[in-house]
Amino acid sequence: MTGAAVRSVGWWWRFGTEMLRRAGIEGAERDAQLILASHLKADPGTLRLHLDRELTASEFSEAGQQAYQTDLQSRASGRPVSKILGARAFWNSEFYVNDDVLDPRPDTELLIETALQQPFTRALDLGTGSGCIAITLALESRGSTVLATDISEKALNVARRNARATSVEAKVEVHLSDWFGAVDGQFDLIVSNPPYIAADEMAGLAPDLAFDPREALTDGADGLSAYRVITAKAPKHLVPGGRLLVEIGWRQGEIVADMFKAAGFDAVRVLPDLAGHDRVVAGVWRG
Ligand SMILES: C[S@@+](CC[C@H](N)C(=O)[O-])C[C@H]1O[C@@H](n2cnc3c(N)ncnc32)[C@H](O)[C@@H]1O
Numbered sequence: 001m002t003g004a005a006v007r008s009v010g011w012w013w014r015f016g017t018e019m020l021r022r023a024g025i026e027g028a029e030r031d032a033q034l035i036l037a038s039h040l041k042a043d044p045g046t047l048r049l050h051l052d053r054e055l056t057a058s059e060f061s062e063a064g065q066q067a068y069q070t071d072l073q074s075r076a077s078g079r080p081v082s083k084i085l086g087a088r089a090f091w092n093s094e095f096y097v098n099d100d101v102l103d104p105r106p107d108t109e110l111l112i113e114t115a116l117q118q119p120f121t122r123a124l125d126l127g128t129g130s131g132c133i134a135i136t137l138a139l140e141s142r143g144s145t146v147l148a149t150d151i152s153e154k155a156l157n158v159a160r161r162n163a164r165a166t167s168v169e170a171k172v173e174v175h176l177s178d179w180f181g182a183v184d185g186q187f188d189l190i191v192s193n194p195p196y197i198a199a200d201e202m203a204g205l206a207p208d209l210a211f212d213p214r215e216a217l218t219d220g221a222d223g224l225s226a227y228r229v230i231t232a233k234a235p236k237h238l239v240p241g242g243r244l245l246v247e248i249g250w251r252q253g254e255i256v257a258d259m260f261k262a263a264g265f266d267a268v269r270v271l272p273d274l275a276g277h278d279r280v281v282a283g284v285w286r287g
Pocket residue numbers: 101102103104105108126127128129130131132133149150151152155177178179193194195196215216217
């Protein structure tokens with residue numbers, strides 16, 4: 001029985017594409033490709049080369065076919081592929097993600113790019129979520145160590161798992177903390193991508209945000225509370241010449257830059273992302 005054919009790779013791909021198209025999913029073909037490749041334990045890029053190949057029951061058992069269809073249904077209901085497969089590419093690594101963490105966004109790579117423009121040895125990542133920022137900084141900056149904190153113990157478990165998977169657990173320390181509440185010592189770089197969506201903007205958001213934890217998206221107020229705490233308390237935790245970098249919502253550049261200046265930061269800059277939207281505010285603590 002195990003050698004019997006169970007239709008071709010192309011058939012299953014078309015089946016998935018159709019199902020997602022009917023559900024109105026944009027990029028249905030690509031998403032079906034990623035989901036099928038994961039079930040066949042194949043590289044997504046190679047599926048196209050094997051469209052006519054008949055799969056055997058040992059390669060794609062009935063249980064495997066069922067699981068594929070369950071994942072397709074999940075995608076059809078709006079869940080992002082990353083949360084279905086438990087994997088998200090960010091910078092040069094793949095991160096495990098689940099419902100306990102924000103799905104890392106490509107926009108956040110600007111924060112990494114800006115951080116890496118100058119050397120650092122001791123960094124702090126506030127609100128680490130999956131750990132994507134802290135771990136990327138540790139991977140990219142030889143000789144650095146990073147303290148990664150979050151208020152969510154469940155998120156920290158994901159960050160720990162990612163630190164192990166990328167072999168940086170000796171360089172990335174993961175701690176429970178309400179912003180600076182349980183943070184000791186000083187750093188030459190502090191970074192954060194905090195929740196910055198105002199409570200009254202939550203209703204109009206893109207549907208895939210429904211799969212991120214609410215406390216990762218909004219402060220339940222005006223979207224600026226984290227910046228007030230971070231800009232006020234960061235100076236105590238920065239060495240002279242240390243940098244503070246935060247990701248922001250595209251309309252928050254001016255107001256967050258003003259908070260940096262009011263807290264005594266120099267060289268305050270608002271940096272745009274590739275789409276031209278304000279995305280990062282950076283400042284230097286002269287001490
Ligand atoms: C926008 S997510 C960013 C996650 C990750 N750094 C990233 O860029 O993908 C914000 C994170 O801040 C955390 N957070 C929210 N309130 C916090 C607080 N008071 N103290 C520390 N972390 C907090 C959330 O749990 C969430 O993981």
